[in-house]
Amino acid sequence: MHVLSTVTLLVEKLRSVLGDRFQGQSTRNERRAYIKIRKDGIRDCVKVLFDQFEARLSTISAVDRKFKFDVLYHFTLDQQGLVASICLSTPKQAASLDSVTDILPAASWIEREIQELFGIKFIGHPSPGKLLTSDDWPENEYPLRRTG
């Protein structure tokens, strides 16, 4: 299927599943789509991508934006050579997101990593223990979180 028609199809599907949790999309070039959703829509969104579009989770990027975090779930649709990045935001205070690891095991490590490095809690992660930092690393210290 052509890349652009896949994007159209994906956007239509997500719009109908997510309702007002769908917040818009932009296409940077023919191989990169950025889809903005409200943070409570991520689990439904992952189900659609994995089950209906055979998407593969490449990784998740968190970006510190001073008062909030932007979080981008980069899904690769290999057959179309397309990366669909699902973008959402969470406020910095008590930052949290729903874990998608139970739906998609590929998310396990990267969710734990973001939890450790940025302090975004992933609610419902089946094994949320430390992945990267040492055992004596102080609590509430997040290496990639910007302070001030």
Next chain:
Amino acid sequence: MSIEATLPIGPYHPALKEPEFFKLFLDGEKVVDVAIRLGYTHRGIEYLAQRKTYNEIPFLVERICGICSNVHPMCFCQAVEEVWGLQVPDRAKYIRTIVGELERIHSHLLWAGVAAHIIGYDTLFMHFWRHREPVCELFEVLTGNRQNYAMNCIGGVRRDIDPTKHKTLILETLSQIKPSLLRLEKAVTEDPVVRARIENIGVLSKDQARKLGVVGPVARASGLAIDVRKDEPYAAYKEVGVDVKVHTEGDVLSRMLVRLLEALESIEIVKRALDAIPEGPIRFEPKEIVPGDGIGKVEAPRGEDIHYVRSNGTDIPERVKIRAPSYMNVPSIVPQIKGASLADASLIIAAVDPCFCCTERIALVDVKTSRKSSVDFESLAQRWKNGSKHS
């Protein structure tokens, strides 16, 4: 089923001489479960990248890995070129392809050698590494270094390939190693003793591979026909083409075959690229720093490498996110190793070609007596060879 003992392998992996912690739970000689811990060489490269200028970062990310050191800078440059809307000269695209494929050859041969060493077939190990050596020497001539080639820069490459001198040397080296590789492939596939050691070991099903998001030869050995070079052609892959190698058995033998066939295919890709390489400049200078998001993707020897860059318009990026292929492949060891024999554990771990760092130590824990002891890999290997129990 009772867990008789736990066997921690690491933080230093015995065969790959790199730190990662595998805690094996054992029932006799059978592995019941495994817990993985990493981060022992976390160097904060993403943090550093967010404090350096765009021109400095390719050299920083080149240090992520000494084996696939062309991959990360190429991936980063592609991400930045996407944000800035920067075109790369055709000649530079071909040079990136040639260097990338030569790197795949040496990386796959390195892995095949390590695998041979782990199954106790050191003659084969020596042969694999012997034929890897000319490729490393070739890199020294082409780039000035055996590893860490520093070929990529934003907008192109830093060194040209000489159309006569270098071309002849590359073709001579490749024609030298190709028949040897074909012979070595036979040594693996036609030797019943080698086959017995790697066939039906560490099986990863297609469904598991998809759920865990594994990439590269591990995915392709489990029947997933994914390859960034084909799916999202970068550099000159659209022009030179790639024959993606896929096997469906999902065991260590399949991973071995996929890598060996890929090394042979890389030889052909380099030849095609050398034939078709156009003349012209090797770099376009960037004109302005544009704010926005960009994603670079490269098929590293170990699978898809992805870099995400967010630019805020200054000369220092707002965010650089790096995900190397082993990050997706290492968790797939868990389903592969469950139910395996302890003697195969090291091979299974090594068969995903995990990329971490160097040295060696193992700790043994017998849960019944809580007795702990530390041994080095050679002593452990000796125990395995002698067929004695691990307690």
